[in-house]
Amino acid sequence: MREDWIQPILDEARSKGLERSALPYPEAGGKIKIDGKEVLNFSSNDYLDLAHHxxxxxxxxxxxxxxxxxxxxxxxxxxxxxxxxxxxxxxxxxxxxxxxxxxxxxxxxxxxxxxxxxxxxxxxxxxxxxxxxxxxxxxxxxxxxxxxxxxxxxxxxxxxxxxxxxxxxxxxxxxxxxxxxxxxxxxxxxxxxxxxxxxxxxxxxxxxxxxxxxxxxxxxxxxxxxxxxxxxxxxxxxxxxxxxxxxxxxxxxxxxxxxxxxxxxxxxxxxxxxxxxxxxxxxxxxxSPRLGAILQANADYFRSLLHAGDLNTLQSQSQIIPIVIGNNERAVAVSKTLRDQGIIATAIRPPTVPDGSARLRLSITLAHHIDDLDRAAEAIISVLNS
Ligand SMILES: Cc1ncc(COP(=O)(O)O)c(C=O)c1O
Known part of the structure; x- marks a missing residue:
């Protein structure tokens, strides 16, 4: 089988902290249960929380x-x-x-x-x-x-x-x-x-x-x-x-x-x-014409919490909020620590984003209530500032 060229490519990606895998999730949406525990999912694009409407x-x-x-x-x-x-x-x-x-x-x-x-x-x-x-x-x-x-x-x-x-x-x-x-x-x-x-x-x-x-x-x-x-x-x-x-x-x-x-x-x-x-x-x-406006108000609120914790959210003005970490391995490690605390914030790495700008890409959805946003911001600030 002429597949001997594949392993070196996979090894190189791993050595750069760029290995990707598609993990299965037991549920879809902004707030899900994993092993019976409620988890806040900040990596879903179901912005208006309509997937189960x-x-x-x-x-x-x-x-x-x-x-x-x-x-x-x-x-x-x-x-x-x-x-x-x-x-x-x-x-x-x-x-x-x-x-x-x-x-x-x-x-x-x-x-x-x-x-x-x-x-x-x-x-x-x-x-x-x-x-x-x-x-x-x-x-x-x-x-x-x-x-x-x-x-x-x-x-x-x-x-x-x-x-x-x-x-x-x-x-x-x-x-x-x-x-x-x-x-x-x-x-x-x-x-x-x-x-x-x-x-x-x-x-x-x-x-x-x-x-x-x-x-x-x-x-x-x-x-x-x-x-x-x-x-x-x-x-x-x-x-x-x-x-x-x-x-x-x-x-x-x-x-x-x-x-x-x-x-x-x-x-x-x-x-x-x-x-x-x-x-x-x-x-x-x-x-329900106001769904988008409510989402944007919640995103503004979440950004203000992150800014109060000295985190930079680039020029974000929408429900998508990036926190650039830079190093690929650190971005993955931060994401994992947050996951252990019940917060899914997937690390996005090159080539999806430019080299050196690995980040958490957080998406706010209407499944997140204000106290969820408070809890998540507190956890993210504490992990990133530690
Ligand atoms: C800006 C942009 N355009 C196009 C697409 C592709 O859309 P779809 O997921 O429906 O193929 C995406 C999503 O991945 C996107 O973020």
Whole structure:
């Protein structure tokens, strides 16, 4: 068997403190029981605590009962069900766009969309910290990838000036809430630059969908930038608590994606139970418009506790709160100590974050009550300051 090249790679990762493993958890969500003991999970993306919401589970079950376990074909064959179309209409309306298109996951939404917006002779200007799914999509596109400094509009403008219009397409990509830093892109300024330099703009709203904006519509909508942002991408896997991805865009772009987006065409349509769940989430977001605001107020409170304990949370302004530790092994050791105290705060290491910036990435969810936040902050401060 010609697998002798694998062990050295694994050994090297281990020696750098970068070994990864997928540990099984007995439950999902922000507050879970492990061996009968209540544990606070600060590594769940179920920001609004909806993964076990009764109405959402009922909607998922109804879809399962009505349509069965699978869509049984790709969307362009016979996999499109009425609930796929209903969800797309509701997502488009929520996001303030003409149309929306669902993909199998957020990763696939990026992988399917970016290569259609820019191709071999085009330019993509990407924030230095955009998610791996966007970077992979850029590579897939064959476009020239130009990086600009994180959230730095001057750096973006410099790069845009370096590549004057020659009839090629330009695309700027960024996130509204950054997945590992929890900070917020200066979207209005980036949108103004996109207009000035005749560039398209795509914003990954994986972490602001559900958590910001009117009825959880996200930051693009909150800032009224729907007309300047060509594509607002989102996932159903974070605050929407389930699985799947989507883009909101113009009708024309949707039509083009349906014709040509490989990650849309060459894969089976998302299964009924996940679409049913997403429809249930849409109901909850409509009927409980303040969930995102409560979450952000709790995150503000938690940050203030950490700051009072002299901890630095970078520029976080959202439910995602990083505490940079730096050294990989120390980050893992801190995470383990906290886990022993009933607090899950997974260490995030390179290449997910830049070298030397291993961190605890804490996510606040509505499963965490104020006294949970007090307890967690006290434990984190004491472990990090010891
Ligand atoms: C910013 C960002 N974009 C895209 C994705 C991919 O979304 P999904 O988990 O639905 O594939 C993620 C999540 O991992 C993310 O954090």
């Amino acid at each position: 009764r109405h959402v589970m009922d909607c998922s079950r109804e879809a399962l009962d009505q349509y069965g376990i699978g869509s049984t074909a790709s969307r362009l064959v016979t996999g499109t069900l009425p609930i796929h179309e209903e969800l797309e209409e509701r997502l488009a309306k929520k996001k303030g766009y003409e149309a929306a298109l669902i993909f199998g996951s957020g990763y696939m939404a990026n992988a399917g969309t970016i290569p259609l917006l820019a191709g071999r002779n085009d330019f993509i200007f990407a924030d230095k910290l955009v998610h791996a799914s966007m970077i992979d999509a850029c590579k897939l596109s064959g476009a020239k990838l130009v990086r600009f400094a994180h959230n730095d509009v001057q750096s973006l403008e410099t790069r845009l000036k370096q590549f004057p219009n020659t009839g090629n397409r330009k695309l700027i990509i960024t996130e509204s809430v950054f997945s590992m830093d929890g900070d917020i892109a200066p979207l209005a300024k980036i949108a103004a630059l996109a207009e000035k330099y005749d560039s398209m703009l795509m914003v990954d709203e994986a972490h602001s969908t559900g958590t910001f904006g009117p009825h959880g519509a996200g930051l693009v909508r909150e800032l009224g930038l729907e007309k300047s942002v060509t594509v607002s991408m989102g996932t159903m896997s974070k605050a929407m608590a389930g699985y799947g991805g989507f883009v909101a865009c113009s009708k024309n772009l949707r039509t083009l994606l349906v014709q040509s987006a490989r990650a849309f065409i060459y894969t089976t349509a998302p299964p009924p139970a996940t679409i049913g769940a997403a429809l249930g989430i849409m109901d909850v977001l409509e009927s």
